[in-house]
Amino acid sequence: MRTFTRQWIQWKKTNRLLLLYFISYIIVILMPVIGIGFFSYRLAFYTAVDEISHSHINSLRHTVATFDDTLRRINSLTVGIGMDGRLNSYSADNDNRYLLNEFQDMLKQAVAQDQKIQSIQLFFESGQVMISSDRLIHPYQGNMADRWVEAIRRTDQDHLWLPPRLMSNNDEQEKSIITYISKVPISYHNKIGYLAIHLYEDQLQELLTQMQNIAHMNTYIVASDGQFITSYKQVNVGNDVTQANMKQVASTIGEGFFTDKAHHPHLLVAYSTPIWNGWRLVSQTPLTNIYERLSYIGWLTLGFCVLLSIIGIAISYWLSRKMYDPIKQLMERARTYMDELSLENPLHHTNELSLVSDVLKTAVGEKKLLDQHFRKQTPAMLDRFAMALLHDRLTDSRDIKEQIELYRLGLSLRGYVVIVVEMDYAAELAQRFSSKDLNLYRFAIANIISELIQIQTHYRFIITDVSEYQQAVIINVFDMMEAEELRELAGHMQSVIGELLKLSVSIGIGSVYLDITQSHKSYQEALQVLKSKLLHGAKSVLLYEIQNKEKDGIYYPLLQTEKQITNNLKAGNTKEVLSILEKLKTEITQKQLQSESVYMAYNRVLEASIEALLEHNGHPRQLFGPDIILYRELAKRETIDHIHQWISGIVAQITTYIQEQDNKNNKTVEKVVAYIHTHYQTDLSIEMIAIGVGLNSSYLSRIFKQHKSQTILEYLTLKRMEESKNLLMDTNMNLNDISMAVGYNNVNSYIRFFKKIEGITPGEYRKKRVP
Secondary structure (H helix, E strand, O other): OHHHHHHHHHHHHHHHHHHHHHHHHHHHHHHHHHHHHHHHHHHHHHHHHHHHHHHHHHHHHHHHHHHHHHHHHHHHHHHHHHOOOHHHHHHHOOOOHHHHHHHHHHHHHHHHHOOOEEEEEEEEOOOOEEEEOOOOOEEOOOOHHHOHHHHHHOOOOOEEEEEEEEEEOOOOOEEEEEEEEEEEOOOOOOOOEEEEEEEEHHHHHHHHHHHOOOOOOEEEEEOOOOOEEEEEOOOOOOHHHHHHHHHHHHOOOOOEEEEEOOOOOOEEEEEOOOOOOOOEEEEEEEOHHHHHHOHHHHHHHHHHHHHHHHHHHHHHHHHHHHHHHHHHHHHHHHHHHHHHHOOOOHHHOOOHHHHHHHHHHHHHHHHHHHHHHHHHHHHHHHHHHHHHHHOOOOOOHHHHHHHHHHOOOOOOOEEEEEEEEEEOOHHHHHHHOOHHHHHHHHHHHHHHHHHHHHHHOOOEEEEEEOOOOEEEEEEEOOOOOOHHHHHHHHHHHHHHHHHHHOOOEEEEEOOOEEEHHHHHHHHHHHHHHHOOHHHHOOOOEEEHHHHOOOOOOOOOOOHHHHHHHHHHHHHOOHHHHHHHHHHHHHHHHHHOOOHHHHHHHHHHHHHHHHHHHHHOOOOHHHHHOOOOOHHHHHHHOOOHHHHHHHHHHHHHHHHHHHHHHHHHHHHHHHHHHHHHHHHOOOOOOHHHHHHHHOOOHHHHHHHHHHHHOOOHHHHHHHHHHHHHHHHHHHOOOOHHHHHHHOOOOOHHHHHHHHHHHHOOOHHHHHHHHOO
């Protein structure tokens, strides 16, 4: 069973390429055949639809001409009656029986001459009189038969067509009637009444039937808004479908046609241009008959496509074999070579041609690829080896020696020092250069260091990147180098890098140790001594042995300095604040504080400055931008000079803002005082005053208290008391009127506040002052 399974998989994989060629040729040959057949059938269908639609439109044009003639005759009759000079006479004299008889005779004669007319009615506004061709004169009562009067009254048009409605004849039979209404007399501004001509709908349907010469077609007369007037149907189409078609026609202009494929069966809808009264003729024909007529073309096309498909399949198979047989022979030879080379089983290959490619690649270039891969991986492996030494992850001398021999470094196990080269002004470099540019700079620095060590000392070394801006050099010095020799070597590196790359670098040098396993100690010392760059400045060469002998400063007492800075910031004394910062920088430099203490001191200065800004209704985002985090910006400064320069700029901006805010607050307080003096007679509140001057109430209360040493309500109360004392002394107003005049709605509240401030009641004050 297993043997059979392997043979089946082998056969399947072997013939998969043949199947792929076969399918590709079938797609290339058959797709055009199927596409041509499909589009030929669609072209025949659309051509037939186009011809039928044009024939429908021509038929509608003839029918429109006939209807237009009929409706114009109705309009001519209306004009003839509406321009009769006797209308005005009868309107003025409704009791004139002679004119009444003449009108009725004229209306009856008009009805008798045209079988399409059911009746004619005249309505006069004077007297509310209705004259009909089929009835005697009668007063208008608004019954169902006479509702056409209300329809014409509701519109500003001179003429109006009403849709079909049921009316009773003289024989009491109900007929569907279409009504044409006109205001009379015609062409006069002053209308005395209305004329209505009632037409039989079945007469219009008969006219449609006579003009109909196309089978399987429904014909409709619709108003301009899509309402049905009348229709002649030969096929059954749902009312909802028809109404949807009529609405679509109502939204179009001119004549044309469209195909409704949203409903079943599909419909061809043609429509004419509007008749003079706005009606349109619409035809509706199911496309089922067209599909049936074109079915033979579809079968013919299908047969032709099947024939071509069979021919195409045969050609595809022949071409596939023609292409595949040479490849099959090549693959069989490749399997033989794979067995000889002991390569992987060909059953694991997903692509037959890749098998041949693997054989050629293995036979010709396997060794070359391995060598290239090792060379490419060597820098990364050296970096990992160096990082393991620097971080104390290699403690066994034998393992270290094996890796030195593997990478052919030529290092001994005795005498090592670590130098760390750091690019200065990292924050500025990150803004000026992309990551790609910084990588190029690190590569260039590594090359310069390598050449200088080889030229000046001939020592063996390993160089690696330890961060984005730092590179560490592990130097095998063979002998114990003096500190001055290391300083000289580092200084030369620094000057060459600055000259060639226009970059400033600082260099930290650790102590020299006897064993390679202690190189991590020298590395930590180099990193530690680089922190002294904060006080020594950029472009420094710092030796751990020398720097470690210097006494490190202790914590700097900043409380007094912080208070001075805060007070002067609030007062807006920019020069004084800058002078205090200059003094702070000098003391920190003299005391040689640790970097942590320096950043802590300036963080407290920054915090005091921000608090002063917040107290004056400001915010760092408002002043320095939404994306600036000041504490993070401070941490980016690498030297005391850069920190001092940056913090001085920050403080200057804050003091300038505070000065502007104080000036603005003075003007705001003056506005508040003026507002109180103007509106103290009303029932004022802090919120109303804040709205009056356009500020937040809590902020307004705070700045008013700062500038006036009293609250807004205290100031308002004193103002009211002063004004009330004037009224008590200079007028005979009673206390209730005085309290209202100075803004108190309650006289008891006024008396309570007066006594609280003056110590006596208003009445006692008046008696005491009046002689």
